[in-house]
Amino acid sequence: MLQQVNGHSSGSDAQGGKSLREDLQEFLGGEALLHELDDLTKVNPVTLETVLRCLQARYAADMFYTSAGCTLVALNPFKPVPQLYSPALMREYHAAPQPQKLRPHIFAVGEQTYRNVQSLIEPVNQSIIVSGESGAGKTWTSRCLMKFYAVVAASPTSLESHKIAERIEQRILNSNPVMEAFGNACTLRNNNSSRFGKFIQLQLNSAQQMTGAAVQTYLLEKTRVTCQASSERNFHIFYQICKGASVDERLQWHLPEGASFSWLPNPERTLEEDCFQVTREAMLHLGIDIPTQNNIFQVLAGLLHLGNIWFADSKDEAQSCQLMDDAKCENKDGGLCISFGHTPREQGSIRTSASLLQLPEDPLLETLQIRTIRAGRQQQVFQKPCSRAECDTRRDCLAKLVYARLFDWLVSVINSSICADPDSWTTFIGLLDVYGFESFPSNSLEQLCINYANEKLQQHFVAHYLRAQQEEYAVEGLDWSFVNYQDNQACLDLIEGSPISICSLINEECRLNRPSSAAQLQTRIESTLAGSPCLGHNKLSREPSFIVVHYAGPVQYHTAGLVEKNKDPVPPELTRLLQQSQDPLLKVLFPMDPEEKSQEEPSGQSRAPVLTVVSKFKASLEQLLQVLHSTTPHYIRCIKPNSQGQAHTFLQEEVLSQLEACGLVETIHISAAGFPIRIPHQNFVERYELLRRLCTRTSPGSHSPSPDEGHSEWSPHTKGATLQPLLQDILHTLPALTQAAATPGDPAEATPVPVHCGRTKVFMTDSMLELLECGRAQVLEQCACCIQGSWRRHRHRKQERQRQAATLIQAAIRSWLARKHIQRMHAAATAIKRTWQKWRAQTSLLEAIIRLWPLGLVLANAAVGVRGFQRKLVVWACLQLPMGNPSSYAVQTAQEQAGVTSIRALPQGSIKFHCRKSPLPYADICPEPSLHSVTGFNQILLERHSLGHM
Ligand code: ADP
Numbered sequence: 001m002l003q004q005v006n007g008h009s010s011g012s013d014a015q016g017g018k019s020l021r022e023d024l025q026e027f028l029g030g031e032a033l034l035h036e037l038d039d040l041t042k043v044n045p046v047t048l049e050t051v052l053r054c055l056q057a058r059y060a061a062d063m064f065y066t067s068a069g070c071t072l073v074a075l076n077p078f079k080p081v082p083q084l085y086s087p088a089l090m091r092e093y094h095a096a097p098q099p100q101k102l103r104p105h106i107f108a109v110g111e112q113t114y115r116n117v118q119s120l121i122e123p124v125n126q127s128i129i130v131s132g133e134s135g136a137g138k139t140w141t142s143r144c145l146m147k148f149y150a151v152v153a154a155s156p157t158s159l160e161s162h163k164i165a166e167r168i169e170q171r172i173l174n175s176n177p178v179m180e181a182f183g184n185a186c187t188l189r190n191n192n193s194s195r196f197g198k199f200i201q202l203q204l205n206s207a208q209q210m211t212g213a214a215v216q217t218y219l220l221e222k223t224r225v226t227c228q229a230s231s232e233r234n235f236h237i238f239y240q241i242c243k244g245a246s247v248d249e250r251l252q253w254h255l256p257e258g259a260s261f262s263w264l265p266n267p268e269r270t271l272e273e274d275c276f277q278v279t280r281e282a283m284l285h286l287g288i289d290i291p292t293q294n295n296i297f298q299v300l301a302g303l304l305h306l307g308n309i310w311f312a313d314s315k316d317e318a319q320s321c322q323l324m325d326d327a328k329c330e331n332k333d334g335g336l337c338i339s340f341g342h343t344p345r346e347q348g349s350i351r352t353s354a355s356l357l358q359l360p361e362d363p364l365l366e367t368l369q370i371r372t373i374r375a376g377r378q379q380q381v382f383q384k385p386c387s388r389a390e391c392d393t394r395r396d397c398l399a400k401l402v403y404a405r406l407f408d409w410l411v412s413v414i415n416s417s418i419c420a421d422p423d424s425w426t427t428f429i430g431l432l433d434v435y436g437f438e439s440f441p442s443n444s445l446e447q448l449c450i451n452y453a454n455e456k457l458q459q460h461f462v463a464h465y466l467r468a469q470q471e472e473y474a475v476e477g478l479d480w481s482f483v484n485y486q487d488n489q490a491c492l493d494l495i496e497g498s499p500i501s502i503c504s505l506i507n508e509e510c511r512l513n514r515p516s517s518a519a520q521l522q523t524r525i526e527s528t529l530a531g532s533p534c535l536g537h538n539k540l541s542r543e544p545s546f547i548v549v550h551y552a553g554p555v556q557y558h559t560a561g562l563v564e565k566n567k568d569p570v571p572p573e574l575t576r577l578l579q580q581s582q583d584p585l586l587k588v589l590f591p592m593d594p595e596e597k598s599q600e601e602p603s604g605q606s607r608a609p610v611l612t613v614v615s616k617f618k619a620s621l622e623q624l625l626q627v628l629h630s631t632t633p634h635y636i637r638c639i640k641p642n643s644q645g646q647a648h649t650f651l652q653e654e655v656l657s658q659l660e661a662c663g664l665v666e667t668i669h670i671s672a673a674g675f676p677i678r679i680p681h682q683n684f685v686e687r688y689e690l691l692r693r694l695c696t697r698t699s700p701g702s703h704s705p706s707p708d709e710g711h712s713e714w715s716p717h718t719k720g721a722t723l724q725p726l727l728q729d730i731l732h733t734l735p736a737l738t739q740a741a742a743t744p745g746d747p748a749e750a751t752p753v754p755v756h757c758g759r760t761k762v763f764m765t766d767s768m769l770e771l772l773e774c775g776r777a778q779v780l781e782q783c784a785c786c787i788q789g790s791w792r793r794h795r796h797r798k799q800e801r802q803r804q805a806a807t808l809i810q811a812a813i814r815s816w817l818a819r820k821h822i823q824r825m826h827a828a829a830t831a832i833k834r835t836w837q838k839w840r841a842q843t844s845l846l847e848a849i850i851r852l853w854p855l856g857l858v859l860a861n862a863a864v865g866v867r868g869f870q871r872k873l874v875v876w877a878c879l880q881l882p883m884g885n886p887s888s889y890a891v892q893t894a895q896e897q898a899g900v901t902s903i904r905a906l907p908q909g910s911i912k913f914h915c916r917k918s919p920l921p922y923a924d925i926c927p928e929p930s931l932h933s934v935t936g937f938n939q940i941l942l943e944r945h946s947l948g949h950m
């Protein structure tokens with residue numbers, strides 16, 4: 001019996017444990033409802049696991065947008081979801097009284113920014129920072145937002161303003177294919193990866209109507225023009241030209257069918273981005289006419305041919321490197337080179353390139369081969385033949401210079417077509433489409449700059465997020481100081497700090513213009529910045545490198561080529577050469593500007609500060625952050641659920657790495673560093689009220705250290721006012737709980753309990769929640785034991801009482817039955833006795849009556865109404881005469897004489913009789929119908945039912 005109970009109880013324990021967990025899950029958030037949680041901060045507790053599960057559940061339910069506090073997380077559906085971006089939905093968000101109460105959506109963010117601008121509350125200007133990995137949907141998001149603004153930021157009444165907004169919108173939208181063609185490329189991660197940062201400023205007038213826009217770009221990855229990692233591609237535009245040009249255009253640009261270029265790897269891959277016609281149309285809409293377009297494509301074709309120029313090592317240092325001949329036609333990357341016509345390939349390439357760029361051929365070759373040095377006080381000019389590597393560098397530099405200027409020119413064209421008159425706008429909404437954190441097997445200056453920008457933006461985000469948290473804590477009446485969070489300042493100090501940082505060291509190398517090896521730079525960085533907690537070193541790395549521990553993870557940067565890239569030296573001869581070009585576009589890109597000329601003097605000889613890549617980038621980043629700081633920021637984090645671009649596929653690992661890279665995990669950690677568990681008072685009291693039992697059971701007087709109640713100011717109007725005493729009671733049990741949980745002698749005894757009571761919620765850490773749950777389970781167990789004990793006692797007592805009662809009843813019934821039996825026996829005996837006695841008495845009397853008077857009575861008092869034969873029968877009956885032979889006896893009556901009216905019969909037969917006027921006492925009493933009743937003396941005492949014998 002006991003075993004069974006135990007077995008049962010252990011089974012229910014296991015079940016109870018599971019259900020307890022489920023119960024807690026339900027209390028904290030509810031597993032089944034995960035996809036309904038539209039804010040990741042509502043996931044309880046806020047951990048990576050729960051955040052991932054929530055995102056996955058929502059993705060499975062086709063809910064691609066989720067809030068995460070002040071951030072919107074946008075999952076890329078990788079499939080068309082037209083209803084998600086319909087104009088009707090835009091209007092719904094625009095018309096909603098509280099758009100943030102609707103489902104999370106980029107339109108909610110857009111509408112929020114728009115209303116903020118309308119409300120004119122400082123800071124009026126708004127910025128939306130869209131970040132995420134390549135292919136996560138940043139550009140898509142920016143495009144959708146622009147469409148949204150074009151719908152909402154146009155006056156419904158003024159047709160003209162509507163037209164302006166539409167025109168601006170169309171131009172901004174048209175700028176996308178152009179900028180993507182020139183600035184995007186296919187990388188390992190994304191077929192359409194933006195290789196530059198973009199900030200679009202949508203300008204609004206005082207009536208909040210869009211009057212114009214401005215685009216600013218950051219850090220175009222121009223090295224991609226001349227150098228592409230294996231399996232990656234150059235910028236889309238090169239492929240578009242080669243694949244989309246007409247026969248005439250091919251002839252004109254010297255791009256025969258099937259031609260291959262060393263700067264055009266993987267041309268066999270056809271992407272949907274390779275749409276030359278779309279780019280051309282967009283350019284046309286932006287005001288770039290067909291001749292200008294052709295001019296652009298011609299220059300780009302010239303650059304492609306430039307890439308096919310290779311130099312051979314010179315035998316003599318005094319001699320310049322010659323062009324490589326046909327026999328050695330293999331380039332260093334193993335790429336295939338082509339030759340045109342019968343001219344040697346290089347000569348063909350240089351000639352074609354020169355003709356396409358409209359440069360004189362010999363000066364072009366000479367500029368690539370020979371370096372011009374100005375030295376001495378008189379700035380005498382010396383010429384020095386370059387090594388083969390230097391020639392290659394100069395060739396690459398020329399191409400990068402042209403491409404970068406072309407890109408900037410395009411941006412300026414776009415700007416001039418969409419920019420409004422500075423007086424016509426008063427406020428703006430900024431859209432920042434930035435590249436995300438990057439970490440490749442080999443990282444260089446580009447990654448350092450990108451990651452530096454991400455660190456800056458993360459710092460901005462954290463500051464903003466913490467401010468938002470602070471506001472929530474302030475609303476709850478809590479003190480902010482208890483959240484211990486280390487921001488990424490240490491990492492930023494390492495990269496950009498003053499006086500010494502990685503940037504300053506690299507810049508210094510450029511300024512000193514001294515030859516330094518990669519290993520020397522590594523040693524310098526390591527020795528000078530050894531104290532930084534964010535600097536690491538990979539001992540196993542064979543190449544000189546250093547590690548920076550970013551907020552999103554450590555990244556190893558190779559020092560080789562870092563200084564050169566930072567210097568980004570543009571030999572002045574190259575600029576001068578390009579200024580000689582007869583090409584109309586190159587003339588625009590490289591104007592004869594004396595100021596520029598002096599700027600591009602070799603820096604070693606001028607005293608002007610060197611404008612390195614890092615310093616230029618830093619300056620533009622600071623400018624951007626200044627703009628962002630002056631605005632109210634909104635964050636959209638785009639997430640790619642898988643790298644294959646497949647719909648309905650959510651890969652947790654990949655999403656996790658992106659959450660890390662976009663800083664969401666950091667945010668979660670910050671949240672965890674604070675008090676991620678927030679439980680409304682009502683719920684808290686309902687769940688943990690039973691903990692008060694612990695308090696009364698343990699040490700009733702011990703109250704130290706107590707939870708932070710200093711800030712639990714209860715406003716009298718809150719309905720929680722009635723909860724206060726209960727809540728306070730519960731909070732007083734917590735020290736006992738933590739003390740019980742701490743190991744003996746643990747100094748943690750003295751630490752304050754990590755629970756804070758706000759005005760409407762109780763804030764706590766994960767560990768505290770665990771403790772509370774443990775305490776609750778303990779109380780529940782005790783209660784269960786108590787209930788079980790009481791129940792068993794009660795059941796035992798009840799059974800005992802029932803047994804006693806049953807015994808009593810049985811005894812009583814038995815005695816009653818016995819008595820009853822005896823009584824009946826007794827009564828029966830008495831009745832028999834009495835009847836017997838009566839019968840005996842009657843029998844003797846009857847015998848006497850029968851013997852003595854019946855005959856006389858019958859004879860004397862024969863029935864009056866009975867005559868003749870009937871009378872005889874009566875007499876026979878009375879006299880018990882045999883009926884058989886009437887002749888043997890005679891019956892005589894004297895009725896007439898006596899005048900008797902009644903007859904008394906003998907008791908041998910059942911005779912009904914009627915008494916009338918009897919002279920005898922009681923004879924006139926009519927007998928009762930009862931057969932046994934005895935009412936008169938003359939009645940029949942014994943009745944015979946059967947008169948058969950008569
Ligand atoms: P990013 O700019 O972040 O590199 P894109 O915005 O170019 O990425 O998005 C990459 C691809 O993902 C797009 O070409 C599109 O096919 C798809 N995509 C992104 N967001 C969405 C969306 N909200 N709905 C449908 N498809 C999307």
Ligand code: MG
Nearest residue numbers: 138139193194
């Ligand atoms: Mg993009």
